[in-house]
Amino acid sequence: MALDEIKIGGLGASRRRVEDNRFIRGKGNYVDDIVLPGMLHMELLRSPLAHARIKSIDVSKAYEIPGVRLVLTGEMMAARNLAWMPTLSYDTQAVLATDKVRFQGQEVAAVIADDPYIAKDACQAIVVEYEQLPAIVNPFQAMESDSVVIRDDKENQPGNKIFDWEIGDKAATDKAFAEADVVSKMELHYPRSHPSPMETCGSIADFNRATGKLTVYMTSQAPHIVRAAVAMVAELPEHMIRIVSPDLGGGFGNKVPIYPGYVVAILASILTEVPVKWIEDKTGNLISTGFGRDVYLQGEMALRKDGKMLGMRMKTISDHGAFYADAQPSKFKIGLMHSAFAAYDLPAAHLESVGYYTNKAPGGVAYRCSFRVTEAMFFQERMVHAAANDLGMDQAEFRRMNLVKDDMFPYRTAFGFLTDSGQYGKCLDIGMKAIGYDTYKAEQAEARSRGKLLGIGISTMTEPLGAGNSREYDILGIKMFDSAELRVHMTGKAILRTGAMNQGQGHQTTWAQIVAHELGIPADDVTVEEGDTDTAPFGMGTYASRSTPVAGAAVAMVARKIRAKARKIAAHLLEVSEEDIEWELGRFYVRSNKERGVTIQDCALAAYSNMPDGMEPGLENNAYYDPPNLTWPFAAYFVKVEVDAETGVWDVLKVVAVDDCGVRINPMIVEAQIMGGLTEAYAMASMQYQTYDDQGNMIGANYMDYLLPTAWETPGFELHEVVTPCPHHPIGAKGVGECATVAGPAAFVNAVVDALGHLGVRNIDMPMMPNRVYEALTTGKDISGMPPVMMGD
Amino acid sequence: MTSLYDEVQAPPAEGVPTRRVTIKVNGADRTVDVEPRLLLAHLLRQGLKLTGTHSGCDSSNCGACVILFDGRPIKSCTMLAVQADGHSLETVEGLASASELHPIQEGFKEEHGLQCGFCTPGMMLAAKALLEVNDDPTEDEIRWALSGNLCRCTGYQNIVKSVLWAAKKMRAEAN
Numbered sequence: 026m027a028l029d030e031i032k033i034g035g036l037g038a039s040r041r042r043v044e045d046n047r048f049i050r051g052k053g054n055y056v057d058d059i060v061l062p063g064m065l066h067m068e069l070l071r072s073p074l075a076h077a078r079i080k081s082i083d084v085s086k087a088y089e090i091p092g093v094r095l096v097l098t099g100e101m102m103a104a105r106n107l108a109w110m111p112t113l114s115y116d117t118q119a120v121l122a123t124d125k126v127r128f129q130g131q132e133v134a135a136v137i138a139d140d141p142y143i144a145k146d147a148c149q150a151i152v153v154e155y156e157q158l159p160a161i162v163n164p165f166q167a168m169e170s171d172s173v174v175i176r177d178d179k180e181n182q183p184g185n186k187i188f189d190w191e192i193g194d195k196a197a198t199d200k201a202f203a204e205a206d207v208v209s210k211m212e213l214h215y216p217r218s219h220p221s222p223m224e225t226c227g228s229i230a231d232f233n234r235a236t237g238k239l240t241v242y243m244t245s246q247a248p249h250i251v252r253a254a255v256a257m258v259a260e261l262p263e264h265m266i267r268i269v270s271p272d273l274g275g276g277f278g279n280k281v282p283i284y285p286g287y288v289v290a291i292l293a294s295i296l297t298e299v300p301v302k303w304i305e306d307k308t309g310n311l312i313s314t315g316f317g318r319d320v321y322l323q324g325e326m327a328l329r330k331d332g333k334m335l336g337m338r339m340k341t342i343s344d345h346g347a348f349y350a351d352a353q354p355s356k357f358k359i360g361l362m363h364s365a366f367a368a369y370d371l372p373a374a375h376l377e378s379v380g381y382y383t384n385k386a387p388g389g390v391a392y393r394c395s396f397r398v399t400e401a402m403f404f405q406e407r408m409v410h411a412a413a414n415d416l417g418m419d420q421a422e423f424r425r426m427n428l429v430k431d432d433m434f435p436y437r438t439a440f441g442f443l444t445d446s447g448q449y450g451k452c453l454d455i456g457m458k459a460i461g462y463d464t465y466k467a468e469q470a471e472a473r474s475r476g477k478l479l480g481i482g483i484s485t486m487t488e489p490l491g492a493g494n495s496r497e498y499d500i501l502g503i504k505m506f507d508s509a510e511l512r513v514h515m516t517g518k519a520i521l522r523t524g525a526m527n528q529g530q531g532h533q534t535t536w537a538q539i540v541a542h543e544l545g546i547p548a549d550d551v552t553v554e555e556g557d558t559d560t561a562p563f564g565m566g567t568y569a570s571r572s573t574p575v576a577g578a579a580v581a582m583v584a585r586k587i588r589a590k591a592r593k594i595a596a597h598l599l600e601v602s603e604e605d606i607e608w609e610l611g612r613f614y615v616r617s618n619k620e621r622g623v624t625i626q627d628c629a630l631a632a633y634s635n636m637p638d639g640m641e642p643g644l645e646n647n648a649y650y651d652p653p654n655l656t657w658p659f660a661a662y663f664v665k666v667e668v669d670a671e672t673g674v675w676d677v678l679k680v681v682a683v684d685d686c687g688v689r690i691n692p693m694i695v696e697a698q699i700m701g702g703l704t705e706a707y708a709m710a711s712m713q714y715q716t717y718d719d720q721g722n723m724i725g726a727n728y729m730d731y732l733l734p735t736a737w738e739t740p741g742f743e744l745h746e747v748v749t750p751c752p753h754h755p756i757g758a759k760g761v762g763e764c765a766t767v768a769g770p771a772a773f774v775n776a777v778v779d780a781l782g783h784l785g786v787r788n789i790d791m792p793m794m795p796n797r798v799y800e801a802l803t804t805g806k807d808i809s810g811m812p813p814v815m816m817g818d
Numbered sequence: 819m820t821s822l823y824d825e826v827q828a829p830p831a832e833g834v835p836t837r838r839v840t841i842k843v844n845g846a847d848r849t850v851d852v853e854p855r856l857l858l859a860h861l862l863r864q865g866l867k868l869t870g871t872h873s874g875c876d877s878s879n880c881g882a883c884v885i886l887f888d889g890r891p892i893k894s895c896t897m898l899a900v901q902a903d904g905h906s907l908e909t910v911e912g913l914a915s916a917s918e919l920h921p922i923q924e925g926f927k928e929e930h931g932l933q934c935g936f937c938t939p940g941m942m943l944a945a946k947a948l949l950e951v952n953d954d955p956t957e958d959e960i961r962w963a964l965s966g967n968l969c970r971c972t973g974y975q976n977i978v979k980s981v982l983w984a985a986k987k988m989r990a991e992a993n
Binding site (some may be wrong): 041042044045046047048049050051052053055057058060091092142221222223224272273274275276277306307528529530531693694697700701702703704705727728729733735736737739741742 | 831832834853855856863864867868869870871872873874875876877879880882909910911913914919923926927928930932933934935936937938939942960961962964965966967968969970971972973974975976977978
């Protein structure tokens with residue numbers, strides 16, 4: 026009899042997580058928990074200024090402190106050709122500054138000492154003489170300034186512009202506007218935000234002079250990319266480099282790039298010949314590592330008066346900080362911004378993007394999103410909200426009219442993506458029912474008569490998750506596929522390794538469930554390992570919701586290879602030809618006699634003890650999976666708010682999330698991913714942002730300025746599910762980890778703007794802090810840009 | 819106690835003061851010589867090798883370092899080790915007995931109250947302090963009690979459910 030798939034922890038089981046067993050006991054193994062014999066500690070000295078020429082650095086006082094072993098400066102890095110390193114967007118980034126500092130918090134020197142307290146003391150003893158230069162703190166200053174060139178280290182860099190890029194069909198778009206009855210406009214700023222995982226970045230570099238091997242334990246979401254980069258930058262042979270990502274205390278994109286601290290720690294270990302640990306403090310993390318967003322978006326939509334969308338013009342002006350270090354597929358200069366409007370049947374679109382250097386932290390990482398998709402979808406849903414209002418149409422009906430219909434797939438978007446599946450209208454219906462949409466207009470009018478401001482915001486979108494395919498997606502030329510390797514031991518237990526890297530998603534739990542689904546081996550019998558480049562197969566790591574679409578597919582494919590071999594063994598054991606064998610979960614049987622069968626475990630034992638003549642022994646294999654397309658999950662989010670007219674404080678009354686991410690491997694984990702994403706959406710909409718004063722001082726460099734919602738503020742969530750399997754994924758799954766962060770913010774903003782709509786308010790930029798909402802509701806004017814910086818004495 | 823194989827430590831550098839403190843940690847007295855400026859979280863993690871207590875923000879905001887100090891939840895990243903002299907501490911390592919998990923630990927696993935796990939020890943200890951004074955808390959009471967602890971993964975809803983799960987089990991066990 027076939028096994029009960031849920032009982033063995035297969036597909037669809039809300040299996041409790043394997044990794045929890047160590048975390049709930051305080052036995053996780055994060056990088057700062059690792060202690061190596063003889064280990065020294067490194068601390069970085071950071072620039073207090075945003076833009077300044079370095080006149081001199083005096084480290085002599087630092088060496089006077091007992092316990093200081095080494096002080097490194099840019100000059101010493103330069104002597105080893107390590108003062109600069111490549112970024113993930115074909116730019117360069119200073120490791121330790123040599124000529125100038127270009128943002129506040131930039132790495133200037135490093136102290137290696139017996140303990141971290143001594144290293145911190147010694148950093149304070151280093152004397153750096155700076156000549157301050159004017160700071161450029163937004164792209165508008167950057168485009169106007171010819172005299173202040175931030176990247177004077179680069180040849181052929183006359184001003185501060187990084188790129189000027191376009192995509193789409195300009196002529197077709199112009200034609201759409203010529204034929205439009207109505208043109209609706211939207212202009213907004215998506216503020217700079219920081220992924221801010223609870224654990225900061227850090228590493229332990231361990232160079233062994235005797236063997237020549239470099240082992241680096243580090244907080245990386247993509248350890249194999251790091252290995253390749255270290256081989257190139259440090260000119261070490263790749264087989265002598267081992268990168269190990271231990272447990273990661275969150276990532277959200279922040280732990281994709283390679284940061285100066287990692288590189289300096291490696292050199293320090295090579296020079297001192299002992300392990301060197303570097304653990305960033307929270308301010309170091311917030312002030313210098315990969316941020317998200319900081320894009321000004323504007324656009325206009327061409328519409329027919331009955332509500333049909335005809336065309337879209339978009340323009341983005343992006344602020345990349347001092348180094349163009351965006352982690353993104355190299356073909357696209359502003360990530361997948363052109364995925365905007367992919368859910369809508371939009372005939373023509375054109376996007377122009379310009380990027381600038383500023384004296385701000387570099388990064389531009391995909392903060393819980395697939396390469397700028399968050400900005401794209403936020404703009405999309407704010408634009409759609411404004412267009413519906415301009416037409417005098419209902420928000421839900423305008424969306425329903427223009428969303429791609431179920432029978433239109435595969436659908437080629439105006440920007441050239443191919444969406445392949447979905448039931449957008451059904452998701453919209455479920456959400457409308459759950460939020461109480463049909464009675465809402467009356468409720469809103471009644472509330473207004475009592476001076477209460479009610480609003481409902483809708484956000485609907487499909488987004489591209491799971492890069493590659495490798496034809497279009499690469500990072501630094503390395504194609505974006507992924508991998509899995511499965512070894513089935515003779516007793517039918519197994520070990521699985523993948524090229525992805527867990528940071529809280531629960532891969533140890535869910536990958537085993539895919540094996541259980543494909544082979545009938547109970548999930549509890551499968552060990553999952555990731556993150557060690559000496560043992561894991563090559564993969565591009567975990568970000569952009571790509572684990573399940575790519576590595577998860579590789580897991581299914583390798584399990585199928587194992588099953589194919591096991592089938593041959595089964596035929597041998599059952600003494601019939603392979604064609605006469607049938608499979609049911611966990612068992613092969615003879616077609617003519619279902620009672621005669623062997624289990625997958627029987628086959629595993631035979632693979633080591635009784636294989637057919639001529640068959641290679643063992644039961645193991647690997648699979649490299651290059652997806653034919655991205656996966657396209659759909660999300661419909663509804664937020665209901667009440668705004669207090671006397672204070673501008675807005676309370677969330679209800680959040681409804683309808684997600685279609687295809688087949689769910691572990692529903693418990695999927696739902697938790699959605700709730701986590703919704704919380705980050707709420708965070709950005711309400712309080713979480715980073716800004717800079719006109720000197721380039723960062724506001725938001727610690728948790729007293731950079732506000733993250735607690736359990737007290739965070740609303741509750743009501744989740745609903747629709748399942749449209751992905752047509753090309755082996756088990757029908759789509760990415761999901763980021764949908765809520767991507768589509769969520771617009772639902773919150775649309776709700777507050779809806780509450781204030783009758784006052785003439787069209788837009789409030791995030792963060793929608795009460796004073797800004799109050800200003801909007803008392804003046805009826807839009808609120809744009811960053812909150813002003815409050816300067817203390 | 820020094821084992822036979824420990825290398826003799828160099829004495830502290832001249833001018834570096836030390837102070838001997840005795841702290842009860844998870845029921846056992848631990849005596850250590852510390853610099854007065856040493857933070858309690860660092861003593862626990864580096865000195866006593868209890869790495870379940872995490873260092874998150876160094877500014878009392880995130881709660882990853884929450885432990886129980888004479889039964890009360892405190893942020894060990896902003897308390898000096900010398901301030902704990904003569905006091906009793908409980909860390910995440912003290913929650914489970916050799917054979918069984920604490921109901922709060924079970925609750926976090928059952929209700930999927932954690933993802934990356936970094937905030938979890940602090941969350942569980944803050945929850946334990948709550949349940950000791952209130953064995954049947956409402957959702958709002960739980961949210962308020964945990965509002966000194968940040969989580970970036972879960973969105974808190976499952977953490978609240980985890981604590982409710984634990985409270986229910988602890989009430990059942992008490993009866």
